[in-house]
Amino acid sequence: MMCAMSEAENPIPVGPVPDDPVPDDKDWTWVLDTTCPECGFVAGEVNPTDVAGMLRENTTRWFAQLSRPDVGVRPSPQTWSPLEYGCHVRDVHVLYLERLDMMLTQDGPSYPNWDQDETAKAKRYHEADPATVAVELQAASDALAARFEQVTAEKWSRTGYRCDGAEFTIATFAQYFIHDPVHHLHDVGERG
Numbered sequence: 001m002m003c004a005m006s007e008a009e010n011p012i013p014v015g016p017v018p019d020d021p022v023p024d025d026k027d028w029t030w031v032l033d034t035t036c037p038e039c040g041f042v043a044g045e046v047n048p049t050d051v052a053g054m055l056r057e058n059t060t061r062w063f064a065q066l067s068r069p070d071v072g073v074r075p076s077p078q079t080w081s082p083l084e085y086g087c088h089v090r091d092v093h094v095l096y097l098e099r100l101d102m103m104l105t106q107d108g109p110s111y112p113n114w115d116q117d118e119t120a121k122a123k124r125y126h127e128a129d130p131a132t133v134a135v136e137l138q139a140a141s142d143a144l145a146a147r148f149e150q151v152t153a154e155k156w157s158r159t160g161y162r163c164d165g166a167e168f169t170i171a172t173f174a175q176y177f178i179h180d181p182v183h184h185l186h187d188v189g190e191r192g
């Protein structure tokens with residue numbers, strides 16, 4: 001999750017050294033219990049078996065965002081551009097496939113920590129090629145959706161733990177996960 005909120009009237013082009021985004025120190029597990037006040041999504045009402053299809057549908061909507069003429073423009077100095085959000089969503093898909101595999105193959109694993117802002121800087125999201133990101137996003141989405149589709153009924157209750165101790169089952173992990181790319185379409189101002 002990375003949800004900087006500020007908006008500016010005049011977009012500021014991304015410079016060679018973008019500012020750090022507003023740190024995201026929110027827990028976000030509350031999204032499982034309530035309507036997201038920002039994007040309106042109700043993750044707790046999602047049927048986990050629908051997540052694969054929702055992911056595939058969400059990914060097609062990112063292609064329009066990655067084709068925007070202002071794809072690399074940050075709406076404010078500390079808010080990611082659509083390009084940076086697209087990179088983030090791609091990497092979240094890759095990360096969640098790793099975590100899903102851990103839960104499917106280990107009993108109650110703890111996920112390694114992941115710093116999304118350090119990742120964004122290290123991988124230089126702001127310099128990425130949007131067309132390449134679209135291809136990589138499609139691949140990451142396809143791989144994760146396929147794995148969710150392979151989760152059989154008795155596996156949805158398997159558990160995993162975040163570094164802060166928050167417990168997930170594969171079912172709540174799926175619900176929690178799908179909010180992220182949906183929320184980020186809201187962040188980039190998709191008009192539905």
Ligand code: NI
Binds near residue numbers: 002088092180184
């Ligand atoms: Ni995110």
Ligand SMILES: [Zn+2]
Binds near residue numbers: 036038183
């Ligand atoms: Zn949301």
